[in-house]
Amino acid sequence: YNWTTIKEYEDIKFEFCDGVGKVTINRPRVYNAFRPQTVKEMIDAFDICRERQDIGVVVLTGEGDKAFCSGGDQNVKGHGGYVDEEGVPRLNVLDLHKRIRSLPKPVVAMVNGYAIGGGHVLHVVCDLTVASENAIFGQSGPKVGSFDAGFGSSYLARHVGQKKAREIWFLCKQYSAKEAEDMGLVNRIVPFDSLEEETMEWCQIMLQRSPMALRMIKRGLNAELDGQSGIMEMAGDATLMFYLMEEAQEGRKAFLEKRDPDFKQFPKFP
Numbered sequence: 671y672n673w674t675t676i677k678e679y680e681d682i683k684f685e686f687c688d689g690v691g692k693v694t695i696n697r698p699r700v701y702n703a704f705r706p707q708t709v710k711e712m713i714d715a716f717d718i719c720r721e722r723q724d725i726g727v728v729v730l731t732g733e734g735d736k737a738f739c740s741g742g743d744q745n746v747k748g749h750g751g752y753v754d755e756e757g758v759p760r761l762n763v764l765d766l767h768k769r770i771r772s773l774p775k776p777v778v779a780m781v782n783g784y785a786i787g788g789g790h791v792l793h794v795v796c797d798l799t800v801a802s803e804n805a806i807f808g809q810s811g812p813k814v815g816s817f818d819a820g821f822g823s824s825y826l827a828r829h830v831g832q833k834k835a836r837e838i839w840f841l842c843k844q845y846s847a848k849e850a851e852d853m854g855l856v857n858r859i860v861p862f863d864s865l866e867e868e869t870m871e872w873c874q875i876m877l878q879r880s881p882m883a884l885r886m887i888k889r890g891l892n893a894e895l896d897g898q899s900g901i902m903e904m905a906g907d908a909t910l911m912f913y914l915m916e917e918a919q920e921g922r923k924a925f926l927e928k929r930d931p932d933f934k935q936f937p938k939f940p
């Protein structure tokens with residue numbers, strides 16, 4: 671693949687190829703653990719993915735063949751969160767979860783190794799997961815003094831069911847790619863050498879589908895779980911589509927032309 675760099679960062683790589691934006695956590699020495707700076711960069715990259723019309727699908731992965739992401743960097747964990755360069759403790763990965771979920775484009779986790787702790791939650795919040803055979807999945811919070819009772823628990827339970835979600839969190843065991851697939855946590859497993867090829871194939875298929883249809887499906891599947899804020903995002907897209915219709919344009923035109931709108935001309939579908 672002919673990946674071209676979209677923007678240079680310190681902790682991540684952000685590249686583009688054939689309609690796909692790829693975000694790679696690039697801290698292989700700590701198994702792609704994230705610090706606040708890493709998350710800040712990922713949020714920036716996801717915001718760019720949202721704006722760019724030529725990006726239809728986003729892939730999230732980790733550098734190397736050992737880890738997708740091992741969660742929060744334990745070296746900078748302090749009182750109140752993960753401490754940034756100014757000494758401020760942050761849990762800003764939660765903002766990234768919201769970004770991934772509300773991005774109106776599919777996000778594919780390309781899991782190339784360990785997806786542990788906060789790294790596991792990252793793949794959980796992605797729309798799809800393609801994993802290599804060497805991938806290992808699990809939560810570790812209760813073992814290392816942490817927990818994510820947000821999407822990392824409730825959305826996980828939607829994937830694997832309540833009993834399994836409680837097992838994953840209470841025991842902090844590690845699961846093979848095959849076990850994860852059997853739980854409904856992974857869409858597809860392939861040998862490590864074909865991971866990117868398979869992921870790109872999935873992306874290319876989605877890129878041939880109607881972007882508005884994919885967008886509305888993602889919104890609908892989210893809305894069922896996300897309450898008022900999920901409905902808000904879906905409603906925003908309904909408004910977007912309404913603005914594309916003659917009926918909405920008539921209202922605006924009438925206002926600007928200082929006349930009464932003629933809405934009678936529009937059909938009242940059954």
Ligand code: 1HA
Pocket residue numbers: 699700701703740741742743744745761763764784786787788789810811814816817818819
């Ligand atoms: O729970 C939250 C949050 C909750 C709410 C809101 C925000 C949250 C944000 C984050 C998190 C969390 O992520 S908590 C969970 C933090 N992560 C972990 O507990 C995983 C720690 N790592 C491991 O358990 C293991 O390293 C491993 C199962 C992924 C791999 O084990 P393995 O194959 O034995 O390798 P290991 O030797 O342990 O690791 C390789 C290198 O990577 C080591 O460096 P070295 O000693 O060779 O210099 C290791 O220290 C480093 N490393 C691995 N994971 C991390 C790490 N360094 C810093 N932070 C890590 N998370």
